[in-house]
Amino acid sequence: MPKTKSKTKLFILDTNVILHDSECLYNFQDNDIVIPISVLEELDQFKRGNEQIHYNAREFLRQLDTLSYSDTKTDHKVLEDHQGTVRVVVNHNWHQDVEASFQEDNPDHRILNCAFKLAEDNPDREVVLISKDTNMRLKARSLHLHAEDYTTDKIESIEKIYTGVRLIENFPSEAIDQLYSDQGFIDSDLLAKIDNPIPNENFILRNGQKSGLATYCPQSENLVHVDKLHAYGIKPRNVEQSFAIRALLDPDIKLISITGKAGTGKTLLALAAALKQRSDYRQIYLARPIIPLSNKDIGFLPGDIQSKIDPYMKPLFDNLSFIKHQFKKNDPRAKKIDELLEVDKLVITPLTYIRGRSFQKVFFIVDEAQNLTPHEVKTIITRAGEGTKIVFTGDINQIDQPYLDSLSNGLSYLINRFTGQSVYTHVTLQKGERSALADLASNLL
Secondary structure (H helix, E strand, C coil): CCCCCCCCCEEEECHHHHHHCCCHHHHCCCCEEEEEHHHHHHHHCCCCCCCHHHHHHHHHHHHHHHHHCCCCCCCCEECCCCCCEEEEECCCCCCHHHHHHCCCCCHHHHHHHHHHHHHHHCCCCCEEEECCCHHHHHHHHHCCCEEECCCCCCCCCHHHCCCCEEEECCCCHHHHHHHCCCCCECCHHHHCCCCCCCCCCEEEEECCCCEEEEEEECCCCEEEECCCCCECCECCCCHHHHHHHHHHCCCCCCEEEEEECCCCCHHHHHHHHHHHCHHHCCEEEEEECCCCHHHCCHHHCCCCHHHHHHHHHHHHHHHHHHHHCCCCCCCHHHHHHHHHHHCCCEEEEEHHHHCCCCECCEEEEECCHHHCCHHHHHHHHCCECCCCEEEEEECCCCCCCCCCCCCCCHHHHHHHHHCCCCCEEEEEECCCCCCHHHHHHHHHC
16 A cells, blocks of 8 residues: 655755745744755845845844754754744755766755755655746656745735726716715715725716716715815826826825836826825935846946935936926926925935835835845835835836745735725836836837
């Protein structure tokens, strides 16, 4: 009779899993975890630095160091609140099958060698290599190893991501009339025509004769009319932009995410709304993560640190320039933008430079947020002090980080986790407004 597999699994962690989530040890329930020694050697290279991955490396090594002082005499250290164990495996002797497949000696192949040996030594258990590197998982499967992505903070489906906008057809005309009357909201009996409205959800209400725009207000528990608001010279060009500006100007909404393809106006709307409300905030911060070009570090660029950073910040200055050009040269509103930059009331900076800080009464815009991990998004939000508003913008289908995708990036995770909270709203911008040509290219190419 063949041996039955043990109920608990044996997970081997790749380095990128730890750099993605320093708390990963506690996300495998009662299963056992193995850390190949090659992983510790790689983590050693990430101990120094100010990026989130450097923090994750240091934090994980501290956790492992604490576990290593356990009173148990075995190398299997029991995890708190779990029945599973964690151990470091020192094993550099090559298995002949692995050596024949991958002759180059590098950390990835050493980790694969460790996983292969553990699978061979534990035929009664399910041995799984966990890696966020697609190529690593493919290599593992070529050796007939079970390999999976780290899915703890991965959302279920891209199709199920909340868009923030719902179309209601055949909505009663009298309800739409109420929206546009002095009353400005819909009676409760007519509100019942909408199934389970979500706090701050936006609605396009239509019937054969009339249409209207409304948002479900969690404070009044009713649908309220959405006006076509303007923000510092920027006017909404479509329905979704109207919803976005309304949310950006709402003082009760403290956290906003805006997604959409290139040219839909995500960052432009957020910046214009921030400028309009500048007197309500101590500072306006516009930040974005630095993603090295062509897999090169910014050190390869010429000049001082500011010169190295400028190419990454240029898109943000382009949005600012577009707003300035809505006004005549001598218009006080155009001059005000330059003044805000000069006195650091408006700050455009890499996201790295704001880590570890607390923000009181700040309008904080995070651009290209799809390139952040869920933990990075959490870190940013938990820095929000009293009176701060945070806006995340990005395109979840245009990700530049090698270990993130449309399901595992921080922006998708944020939308999935915060939907339904009274202080949060999300809007997906559908239509490109940069130009007809740019919109056509986004759809066809």
